[in-house]
């Protein structure tokens with residue numbers, strides 16, 4: 179396994195370091211792991227003047243999987259658009275063709291109290307959001323800010339999905355639904371947007387190959403409501419890049435513990451980039467108080483999706499559950515009656531529980 | 533006051549009838565009201581073969597304000613795109629230049645239990661979402677489903693905002709914020725979309741004319757999270773058409789009582805279309821069980837925004853609060869210990885409380 183380590187910015191280096199310790203433990207047991215580190219985002223800009231420099235690109239391309247911390251921070255806010263850290267993130271996704279973004283929203287029973295929703299509404303919550311990640315209005319051309327025909331300045335972007343782009347994300351979503359409760363909800367705005375009307379048409383066509391999966395359709399505004407009203411009605415949700423960006427963040431917050439949620443971004447050959455759902459949290463960077471569990475759980479997803487090592491994925495996930503059951507908490511998930519520990523101490527605990 | 537009454541489809545006629553009774557009571561007291569009815573949506577298609585026929589258009593154009601029930605229903609699902617009920621809604625908004633959509637999300641203390649969020653998170657919730665309604669990807673050209681340069685079918689839409697479109701919605705939002713707690717949060721995706729980067733730039737410029745209002749900016753994915761995490765941090769939110777569609781529905785569901793939420797859609801001269809936030813609920817249509825309060829509260833907004841009759845707006849709103857305090861509930865908001873009554877009985881109760 180060749181794994182590229184991209185610590186990124188803010189708390190990225192601290193949390194990635196704990197996931198690396200988990201990897202090192204597996205390595206010590208005999209797992210063949212090769213790790214190499216490169217900067218992405220602000221850290222890359224500092225070193226190379228680019229958020230996704232050539233050195234990082236070469237490493238990312240040659241690796242089987244990538245572990246990323248998080249990018250961004252106020253130090254980079256004043257940079258021109260193309261130099262900003264998040265451009266590095268968008269660039270690596272596009273460059274590697276990582277079209278399939280998997281974002282689980284899981285409520286850990288030990289952390290149930292953290293949700294702002296009533297316990298009965300979220301108990302046992304386990305949704306998988308499959309977000310398309312390399313198309314849509316994120317990458318559509320033309321785009322920009324110009325003077326229009328009426329002589330007025332205007333901003334514009336283009337939402338676009340081709341048939342093949344929709345087919346491949348639909349297949350991925352159906353395959354994931356097959357391994358879960360076989361319910362797939364496709365989210366669109368087909369009553370207004372032709373782009374998503376087309377999306378819906380292709381989803382219905384792909385569904386013919388997956389007769390064991392029950393496909394439903396929901397408008398994005400209704401989906402945003404239903405996630406609040408009754409989130410447990412969902413098993414797998416599949417949607418485009420921009421709606422997925424919004425809904426996956428909403429869904430993750432239902433759990434109250436965004437510091438716990440991993441993500442995977444896959445290409446057609448299961449090469450993947452794995453990163454926590456949360457951001458770079460510049461306010462607590464360098465203080466050794468961040469929660470490394472989302473990053474460690476991202477490593478578990480890597481074992482599952484890129485390396486087909488369900489055994490290791492489960493082992494890592496169980497170690498995380500063990501430390502929660504032992505009562506260890508970083509500051510973000512601390513409650514009275516539990517033990518507040520640092521980021522690195524949480525790493526210690528997971529390594530010990532492995 | 534010339535008011536166009538557009539009952540629409542599903543439960544539309546029943547709920548609008550109760551609001552009309554409130555109007556009639558005010559009329560009997562001496563208020564000069566002229567009412568005329570026309571169909572919109574499916575009802576209009578049935579009668580004229582068009583969801584926004586010329587007769588409705590003429591009435592809507594000549595009226596000072598419009599009261600709408602709701603449009604849509606499964607009977608119209610198989611119609612070609614341009615004939616569907618929601619096209620009637622989009623057409624009337626665009627035709628009348630109703631760019632300013634106001635959607636309050638208010639938690640009524642009497643209905644606090646209906647929210648899926650914990651009481652302490654939503655108690656006292658009172659957010660106003662100002663959604664731009666005649667621009668953005670809803671109306672942007674070009675759009676469609678075609679064969680692209682690579683010979684593949686693709687769907688596409690264009691997100692667009694001109695400077696003047698952004699300025700007028702920004703002004704409306706700042707003015708509304710001035711009458712509330714003077715906090716305005718502009719929601720965008722400026723880190724990815726040039727269209728919304730431009731939006732943000734103009735918002736910052738318009739803010740110079742409103743030094744008493746505190747302007748903040750939030751990415752749409754974060755806003756979707758923050759509405760769940762801590763909705764009371766918001767006073768007024770302003771955003772574009774598609775993000776507003778999603779976030780206003782999410783926000784309304786935080787209250788648990790979408791049957792209670794009104795909306796206003798205003799043009800530059802405060803002419804307005806007023807409608808409940810909920811849909812046409814075909815499953816309960818014709819059963820006299822729907823909740824007419826959102827429509828009655830929409831009438832209150834009409835008195836406030838189009839006719840500058842704050843006195844009447846307050847009177848209607850207080851009548852609604854009175855019936856809630858009296859314990860009357862339609863089925864959607866019924867709880868043990870309250871009295872479940874029909875749609876028309878709720879109308880009776882409000883008229884009596886007025």
Ligand SMILES: CC(C)[C@H](C(=O)O)[C@@H](O)C(=O)O
Nearest residue numbers: 264265267268423723724753
């Ligand atoms: C940082 C930003 C460009 C990114 C996105 O919008 O995709 C983030 O919100 C995410 O979801 O990973």
Ligand SMILES: CC(C)[C@H](C(=O)O)[C@@H](O)C(=O)O
Nearest residue numbers: 369370399618619621622777
């Ligand atoms: C019915 C639909 C076209 C409409 C919209 O998207 O604007 C609705 O969701 C709304 O918010 O009024």
